[in-house]
Amino acid sequence: MITVSGLRYRYPETARPALDGIDLSIEAGELVGVVGANGAGKSTLCYALTGYIPHFFGGTMEGEVQVGGHDVRRTPVSDLAADVGLVFHNPFNQISGARYTVLEEVAFGLENLGVEPGAMRERSMHALRATGLDGLAERSPFTLSGGEQQRLAIAAVMAMQPRVLVLDEPTSQLDPAGTRAAFEVLRGLARSRETTIVLTEHKLGWLAAFVDRLLVLHAGRLVADGLPRRVLAEAVDQPWGVGATQFTRAVQAARQRRLVAEGTILPVTLDQALEVLR
Amino acid sequence: MNSEVSRTPTGLHALHPLTKLTLMLLALVAAAAMPTTLAVLAVFLGLLLPLAAWGRCLGAFLRTCLRVMTPFFISLVLIQGFFTPGPTALLRLGPFRYTLEGLLVALLFSSRLLVGLGAATLLMMVTRPDALMRALVARGLPNQIAYIVVTALQIVPTFQARAHSILDAQRSRGLETEGRLIVRLRAFAPLVGPLILSSLMEIEERAIALEARAFNRAGRRTSLISLRDTRGQALLRRVLLLAGLALVAARLMLWRAA
Amino acid sequence: MRLELRDVRFQYPTGVVALDGVNLTVGSGEALALVGENGAGKTTLVKLFNGLLRPTVGTVLVDGEDSRRQTVAQLARHVGFVFQNPDDQLFARSVRDEVSFGPRNLRLDEAEVRRRVEQALDDVGLSQAIGRHPYDLAVPERKLVALAAALAMHTPALVLDEPTIGQDAQGVERLGALVDRLHAEGRTLVSITHDLDFCLMHFDRVAVMAGGHILADGPAPDVLRRVDLLRQAQVEPPELVQLALGLGWDTMVRTPEAFAAQLAEVRH
Numbered sequence: 054m055i056t057v058s059g060l061r062y063r064y065p066e067t068a069r070p071a072l073d074g075i076d077l078s079i080e081a082g083e084l085v086g087v088v089g090a091n092g093a094g095k096s097t098l099c100y101a102l103t104g105y106i107p108h109f110f111g112g113t114m115e116g117e118v119q120v121g122g123h124d125v126r127r128t129p130v131s132d133l134a135a136d137v138g139l140v141f142h143n144p145f146n147q148i149s150g151a152r153y154t155v156l157e158e159v160a161f162g163l164e165n166l167g168v169e170p171g172a173m174r175e176r177s178m179h180a181l182r183a184t185g186l187d188g189l190a191e192r193s194p195f196t197l198s199g200g201e202q203q204r205l206a207i208a209a210v211m212a213m214q215p216r217v218l219v220l221d222e223p224t225s226q227l228d229p230a231g232t233r234a235a236f237e238v239l240r241g242l243a244r245s246r247e248t249t250i251v252l253t254e255h256k257l258g259w260l261a262a263f264v265d266r267l268l269v270l271h272a273g274r275l276v277a278d279g280l281p282r283r284v285l286a287e288a289v290d291q292p293w294g295v296g297a298t299q300f301t302r303a304v305q306a307a308r309q310r311r312l313v314a315e316g317t318i319l320p321v322t323l324d325q326a327l328e329v330l331r
Numbered sequence: 332m333n334s335e336v337s338r339t340p341t342g343l344h345a346l347h348p349l350t351k352l353t354l355m356l357l358a359l360v361a362a363a364a365m366p367t368t369l370a371v372l373a374v375f376l377g378l379l380l381p382l383a384a385w386g387r388c389l390g391a392f393l394r395t396c397l398r399v400m401t402p403f404f405i406s407l408v409l410i411q412g413f414f415t416p417g418p419t420a421l422l423r424l425g426p427f428r429y430t431l432e433g434l435l436v437a438l439l440f441s442s443r444l445l446v447g448l449g450a451a452t453l454l455m456m457v458t459r460p461d462a463l464m465r466a467l468v469a470r471g472l473p474n475q476i477a478y479i480v481v482t483a484l485q486i487v488p489t490f491q492a493r494a495h496s497i498l499d500a501q502r503s504r505g506l507e508t509e510g511r512l513i514v515r516l517r518a519f520a521p522l523v524g525p526l527i528l529s530s531l532m533e534i535e536e537r538a539i540a541l542e543a544r545a546f547n548r549a550g551r552r553t554s555l556i557s558l559r560d561t562r563g564q565a566l567l568r569r570v571l572l573l574a575g576l577a578l579v580a581a582r583l584m585l586w587r588a589a
Numbered sequence: 590m591r592l593e594l595r596d597v598r599f600q601y602p603t604g605v606v607a608l609d610g611v612n613l614t615v616g617s618g619e620a621l622a623l624v625g626e627n628g629a630g631k632t633t634l635v636k637l638f639n640g641l642l643r644p645t646v647g648t649v650l651v652d653g654e655d656s657r658r659q660t661v662a663q664l665a666r667h668v669g670f671v672f673q674n675p676d677d678q679l680f681a682r683s684v685r686d687e688v689s690f691g692p693r694n695l696r697l698d699e700a701e702v703r704r705r706v707e708q709a710l711d712d713v714g715l716s717q718a719i720g721r722h723p724y725d726l727a728v729p730e731r732k733l734v735a736l737a738a739a740l741a742m743h744t745p746a747l748v749l750d751e752p753t754i755g756q757d758a759q760g761v762e763r764l765g766a767l768v769d770r771l772h773a774e775g776r777t778l779v780s781i782t783h784d785l786d787f788c789l790m791h792f793d794r795v796a797v798m799a800g801g802h803i804l805a806d807g808p809a810p811d812v813l814r815r816v817d818l819l820r821q822a823q824v825e826p827p828e829l830v831q832l833a834l835g836l837g838w839d840t841m842v843r844t845p846e847a848f849a850a851q852l853a854e855v856r857h
Binding site: 231 | 628730757760829835836
Binding site: 497502504506520524529 | 666669724
């Protein structure tokens with residue numbers, strides 16, 4: 054579904070490349086997480102997968118990016134939008150401003166795609182139900198809370214039924230309840246395995262519990278790619294700036310005191326930690 | 332303008348936006364074309380008021396007209412009265428003469444302004460801006476222009492909240508905002524700067540979000556909401572347009588004959 | 590710098606009651622974290638401390654004095670405030686000028702201003718960005734510039750609104766070290782945070798808010814183990830609390846090292 058070969062990218066008027074040689078392949082239906090320090094290239098990768106790089110940001114791009122059968126460099130962003138959706142971290146800025154109700158806001162993308170009104174209404178209501186916003190269908194998007202607005206952004210993109218959904222730190226501005234609601238929506242989407250999901254996050258606990266596969270970006274390069282637990286356990290000894298959950302750090306401290314076997318793979322979640330410690 | 336379109340479903344609300352737009356445009360043309368104050372007022376009383384009553388917003392409509400017109404009316408009466416030359420002086424204040432001719436000009440101008448503002452106000456009270464834009468886009472208005480109009484109406488009010496947040500943030504850093512002029516001037520950059528800069532950031536992110544909704548896609552667009560139009564209304568619009576043209580023609584002929 | 594709220598009730602002009610009968614005392618040199626879902630009243634509460642909001646009913650005392658007697662700009666000398674959105678305040682052409690703004694409002698001489706700016710930027714790890722335009726920096730770095738701007742004012746009390754949002758692991762660690770240092774210096778700290786792990790590690794005291802009330806207020810390990818209470822406030826307990834409770838422990842631990850130490854004891 055996604056193939057990236059030799060991707061190198063530099064933003065306009067910058068010296069250092071933001072992405073420095075990325076090779077990556079993602080199958081349909083996979084749930085992939087991307088972590089890394091700020092500045093490592095996570096957002097840049099998200100933009101490259103959705104065509105904003107190179108079309109929106111300009112700059113110099115080398116290599117190839119194929120997403121959902123499209124060559125990103127040759128397809129305008131608006132055309133890519135039907136197959137590849139993007140949700141980013143600021144809930145307010147994703148409200149189009151062109152529509153007065155939540156339902157119409159969700160249908161907005163479908164109108165641009167020329168979907169028939171009957172199907173449009175059905176798909177929009179379905180997206181609203183999936184995001185728990187169906188009770189707010191007639192409200193103005195501007196009266197929603199931050200968490201609700203973020204779910205609205207997800208609904209608006211979901212309704213377009215993209216084959217790939219890219220989310221760039223979608224919960225960073227949300228409170229714990231909002232984060233939980235957002236991940237529940239994603240879990241629902243992931244269940245059907247019809248959508249390939251790529252998600253960048255700093256909240257490792259949530260991410261590790263959700264994705265099948267974890268990528269680590271460091272200084273524009275892909276330095277790790279595999280099962281979340283194994284990748285995060287490795288990251289602890291590396292200068293990647295990925296961080297770790299407290300579960301990982303607690304068991305790491307215990308391992309240093311030889312309270313836990315040397316070869317133990319560090320846990321990421323509560324269940325994994327309890328298993329290791331019992 | 333704080334015009335929340337009234338939720339009471341009336342026949343006027345249900346009319347197609349273009350029909351309402353045409354009615355208001357006709358009112359404007361009529362006001363411009365009618366030669367006497369009484370004729371212009373007849374447009375207000377005979378066209379706008381009944382429409383407002385039909386739309387069940389007569390009270391709000393009259394209140395808004397009064398509130399908006401009063402300052403204009405007063406200035407016009409004073410300025411035209413004192414500075415229009417004419418033979419009939421009603422009042423003398425030192426070297427200044429207040430003329431009847433001036434008063435009559437003021438009344439005519441005010442009545443035209445009243446109809447113009449009234450028509451615009453009534454249109455906004457009974458038509459949702461996005462419905463009007465949808466109707467215009469269906470007739471060929473560029474999507475981008477419609478977007479700018481509706482977004483401006485929705486986003487600009489948020490600037491007020493943002494300005495308040497900025498004021499809070501800067502006051503918390505010791506910025507004085509009350510006092511001598513020089514103090515207030517110093518406050519300008521810290522208050523206006525963030526508003527402009529953050530708005531630019533917001534615009535860029537919103538542009539990204541719009542692309543994600545295929546906004547700039549070339550090709551056929553559909554509409555979730557179909558605006559009900561009837562053959563009767565379409566015919567009415569044509570009749571109104573012709574009436575408008577006829578009024579303009581008649582006015583030109585009158586003017587030429589005078 | 591002691592901060593007090595006595596029987597405070599706050600109602601917005603819209604009619605919404607954001608705070609309803611709140612009593613809170615933050616002693617001089619204490620570090621308090623405020624947790625709870627959005628809309629619980631946390632931001633309203635902290636805005637009372639620097640005068641941005643005045644109580645509808647009740648009294649707010651800053652260093653023993655009624656806050657109503659001072660303007661916001663005057664209170665700004667005593668209570669620093671770091672807002673959640675840095676873009677609400679950034680206006681200068683360089684990071685240096687931006688961070689200098691606060692100290693200059695305090696009428697300090699330029700040499701002192703320069704010293705404070707350099708120290709503050711060093712504290713947040715942005716010394717190398719001193720000459721850059723703030724908007725050339727990414728959002729998390731702009732947040733650090735806003736923090737530096739408040740630090741440079743050397744206020745005895747400091748309010749932080751969600752300082753860790755958007756920061757990476759190194760950023761959070763640096764913020765934690767900074768909070769510890771400010772606490773050690775005797776500054777009074779009040780921080781709103783959704784990062785419960787950060788809260789447990791760096792704040793001695795936690796207050797949980799919901800619906801305009803304080804549900805609980807006490808030492809961090811004690812308050813943050815009350816899972817049902819936290820759920821009421823729509824908040825999950827910190828990971829170390831979850832771990833300790835999962836192991837059946839009665840005493841909570843605040844850091845991974847403390848965890849290992851307690852594990853060693855338990856195992857013997």
